[in-house]
Amino acid sequence: MEFKPKVIAFLCNWCSYTGADLAGTARVKYKPNVRAIRVMCSGRIEPTFVLRAFRKGADGVLICGCHPGDCHYQEGNYRCLRRYHLLQKYIQQMGIETGRLKLEWISASEGKQYAELIDSFTETITELGPCKIKETMENLT
Amino acid sequence: MKEQKPKLKLAVYWAAACGGCCVSVLDVHEKLFDVVAAADLVFWPIALDFKYKDVEDMPDGHIDVTLFNGAVRNSENEYMARLLRKKTKILVAYGSCAHLGGIPGLANFFTGEEIFKRVYEESESTINPEKIRPQHEYEVPEGTLEIPVFFNDVRPLDRVVDVDYYLPGCPPQTERLLEVFLAIVTGAELPPKGSVVGAGTKAQCDECIRKKTENKLIKKFYRPWEINDDGESCFMEQGVLCMGPATRSGCGYRCIKGNAPCRGCYGPTADVIDPGTKMMSAIASIIDAKDPDELEKIISDVVDPAGTFYRFSLPSAIIRRKLL
Ligand code: SF4
Ligand code: SF4
Ligand code: FES
Numbered sequence: 001m002e003f004k005p006k007v008i009a010f011l012c013n014w015c016s017y018t019g020a021d022l023a024g025t026a027r028v029k030y031k032p033n034v035r036a037i038r039v040m041c042s043g044r045i046e047p048t049f050v051l052r053a054f055r056k057g058a059d060g061v062l063i064c065g066c067h068p069g070d071c072h073y074q075e076g077n078y079r080c081l082r083r084y085h086l087l088q089k090y091i092q093q094m095g096i097e098t099g100r101l102k103l104e105w106i107s108a109s110e111g112k113q114y115a116e117l118i119d120s121f122t123e124t125i126t127e128l129g130p131c132k133i134k135e136t137m138e139n140l141t
Numbered sequence: 142m143k144e145q146k147p148k149l150k151l152a153v154y155w156a157a158a159c160g161g162c163c164v165s166v167l168d169v170h171e172k173l174f175d176v177v178a179a180a181d182l183v184f185w186p187i188a189l190d191f192k193y194k195d196v197e198d199m200p201d202g203h204i205d206v207t208l209f210n211g212a213v214r215n216s217e218n219e220y221m222a223r224l225l226r227k228k229t230k231i232l233v234a235y236g237s238c239a240h241l242g243g244i245p246g247l248a249n250f251f252t253g254e255e256i257f258k259r260v261y262e263e264s265e266s267t268i269n270p271e272k273i274r275p276q277h278e279y280e281v282p283e284g285t286l287e288i289p290v291f292f293n294d295v296r297p298l299d300r301v302v303d304v305d306y307y308l309p310g311c312p313p314q315t316e317r318l319l320e321v322f323l324a325i326v327t328g329a330e331l332p333p334k335g336s337v338v339g340a341g342t343k344a345q346c347d348e349c350i351r352k353k354t355e356n357k358l359i360k361k362f363y364r365p366w367e368i369n370d371d372g373e374s375c376f377m378e379q380g381v382l383c384m385g386p387a388t389r390s391g392c393g394y395r396c397i398k399g400n401a402p403c404r405g406c407y408g409p410t411a412d413v414i415d416p417g418t419k420m421m422s423a424i425a426s427i428i429d430a431k432d433p434d435e436l437e438k439i440i441s442d443v444v445d446p447a448g449t450f451y452r453f454s455l456p457s458a459i460i461r462r463k464l465l
Contacts, residue, residue, distance in 0.1 A: 046418060046422055047417075047418035047421040047422060048414060048415055048418040048419075048459070051415065051418060051459040051460055052459060054460070055459050055460065068431065078431045079425055079426060081431070081433065081436065082424075082425035082426075082428050082430070082436060082440075083421055083422060083425040085433070085436050085437060085440050086421040086424060086425060086440060086443070086446060087421060089440060089443070089446050090417070090421065090446045090447050090450075091460075093250075093445070093446065093447040093448075093463070094447060094460050094463050094464060095463045095464035095465075096460075096464060132464050132465070133460065133464065136462065136464050136465060137460065137461060137462075140292070140293075140294050140296070141252075141253075141292070141293035141294055141465070
């Protein structure tokens with residue numbers, strides 16, 4: 001059976017979600033593998049959210065926030081950036097491909113960029129294949 | 142004649158443990174007399190010569206309280222966990238290993254095969270040209286000998302059996318044990334099943350005596366031996382990783398009193414699911430960098446995030462083992 005990756009995208013309300021919305025209203029075509037979750041700010045995305053997404057079966061997790069300097073809450077995206085770097089280092093230690101987690105800045109006007117990002121990220125995840133976290137965590141050995 | 146209150150039946154067992162938990166029970170010192178006055182020790186391998194057979198022969202629910210320490214790493218640990226669960230009214234996961242997986246849980250960074258290869262073939266002190274490994278079953282003229290099966294995964298007690306209470310710590314503070322024990326003996330009202338007992342609910346930082354400033358930011362992480370600790374200010378603010386923000390209080394911040402940062406043995410606070418993710422958040426808020434390259438450099442000093450943040454809790458974390 002063809003592998004259809006499950007991708008979770010956490011999008012900040014003020015820029016990235018609006019950007020994704022723009023992609024929709026502009027009827028830009030992009031891959032249908034993303035489940036978008038709107039949060040108020042990328043600084044709200046706790047590492048727990050990301051790990052839980054993987055644990056529950058996501059093949060890839062995408063985090064999007066406003067461009068540096070543009071966060072509606074001033075510093076949220078920097079906090080997100082720092083968490084992201086720590087998470088990357090951690091998931092690598094756990095044997096999880098770092099490519100499965102991605103952080104990108106998407107502004108409210110970047111509908112097209114959002115669509116391209118979804119396409120390219122979905123492609124990366126398709127190449128990586130199904131993520132083994134859920135299965136490994138559920139079956140004891 | 143005054144009728145004597147029946148004594149409690151108490152058992153202490155060690156599974157995959159270092160023995161420190163049993164010693165923490167012995168550390169009641171002269172209070173042991175009070176314990177023995179109120180309870181009969183019916184099973185305690187470190188101190189008393191009872192056999193597994195004696196436990197098997199007990200009626201179900203015979204033991205009032207079992208302090209089960211150690212993680213479940215092999216089939217013997219698992220068998221004893223199930224057996225003691227059946228024979229015990231109140232089963233307590235005693236110490237970090239039974240509570241969260243503990244130090245033996247760090248083996249979840251490897252597979253059983255990797256561990257055996259290292260231990261029986263590669264370690265510097267091993268000479269084993271025939272590469273002999275322990276076998277689960279071995280035929281001898283007298284019959285078949287068996288040793289326990291070594292599992293790939295280390296598990297905390299509650300992944301194997303139902304647990305009534307958790308008493309955290311590596312090892313638990315003996316004073317906390319006595320408090321809990323006295324509560325049981327005096328028939329005080331016990332907290333709901335599944336509670337963490339003998340510990341606080343807040344984080345270490347809330348009790349810690351070290352000086353904290355508001356919004357302190359740091360540019361570099363140090364390992365404890367790399368700095369001259371000023372003995373007064375918060376370790377994190379000096380750039381030394383301290384698990385205080387993600388760790389339950391109750392030990393009396395004993396490491397910090399000894400001028401060492403907290404390593405997290407009391408496990409996460411009540412409202413935290415996963416101590417490691419909590420630490421990642423805590424650290425992310427004190428790093429003073431916005432540029433990815435600078436950030437990367439600062440984080441490179443956090444040498445082993447997984448091992449540091451999950452030192453005592455890997456088997457109960459969201460990602461509870463390294464992918465196979
Ligand atoms: S981080 Fe450590 S040293 Fe600082 S306040 Fe918390 S427990 Fe104390
Ligand atoms: S300070 Fe931390 S590591 Fe030390 S005993 Fe207390 S909880 Fe455990
Ligand atoms: S509001 Fe968009 S990142 Fe903070």
